[in-house]
Amino acid sequence: MTQDLPGLSADETDRVARLLEEAATLPPAAYILDDIFERETERMFRKSWLPLARVDQVAKPGDFLAMDLLGRPVMIVHGQDGEIRVMSRTCLHRAAQVAEGNGNRKLFTCPYHAWSYDTAGQLLRAPLLEGAEDFSEPDCRLPQVRTEIWQGFILANFDPDAAPFAPQVTTFETYFEKFRLVDMAVVRTLAYASDWNWKVLVENFMEAYQHIGVHQETLEHSYHARLPRARQ
Known part of the structure; x- marks a missing residue:
């Protein structure tokens, strides 16, 4: 059982962690309350690379x-x-x-x-x-x-006190080797006005549900929105 957070009850946060068939999305308060964003900033972003x-x-x-x-x-x-x-x-x-x-x-x-x-x-x-x-x-x-x-x-x-970044991603070194990231250079930068909570963007990229709509001819072929059926 999780504890109550400012604007969120323990019951609301517990429901998010349930199995897919029973889980619920975060309540609106998680996206709009300043107290929650400040806690995320202090506990996550200021402790991350x-x-x-x-x-x-x-x-x-x-x-x-x-x-x-x-x-x-x-x-x-x-x-x-x-x-x-x-x-x-x-x-x-x-x-x-x-x-x-x-x-x-x-x-x-x-x-x-x-x-x-x-x-x-x-x-x-x-x-x-x-x-x-x-x-x-x-x-x-x-x-x-x-x-x-x-x-x-x-x-x-x-x-x-954060652990060094590089040792945490050693398993990706071989995968990224062929891209030669270290030799790349910035040619152009783009800035987007993103007037929304950061979780909206993260959740959008975590799921493939929108592929059946806006990405039918592109991403849906590689990253399917539909879960694969269990083998008989």
Whole structure:
């Protein structure tokens, strides 16, 4: 028996886990309540490896790509030392953003008070603070997000205790070998306004029911909507 969740009873969540013939879909509250989405974000997304970009998008030292990740402003930076990192792009002083969009820089200088950080996130200069008590530039660095590169994908994880990504997918290495993912490059990016709960998209790809409608001539031939009949 599962426990009650904000907006969901234990009975509602139990019904979802039953065998196919008895199971029910999630109730509407699972798709619209902010409390549920916040819990999913904290327990799932911020503890999972998330693909952010490809290595070729930050190919040269100094290349950066800024974005928001789960409500947190971050940037991917190809450091002058050759390392690719994901880090905060919020200045440690008054929380202004030190980078927007993409480009190439040796320094990330805050537009508010001109604090300057290198490509590893280390604070190099804080104007007019020379001699300030209990303050030292070497002690200040933009918060780093755990970063891993797999087959050319740059992944990040907010959970410092999460298991490394690569060992979890070793069984897929042979399958993906023929696709040569590591040699691929981004040619064009498309952005879609997705004004719906993430579970709607996941559930759509988990099932093949829609293949009998919109995909009769394509996907239905390979991924059948109908369950195969039991052998006699």
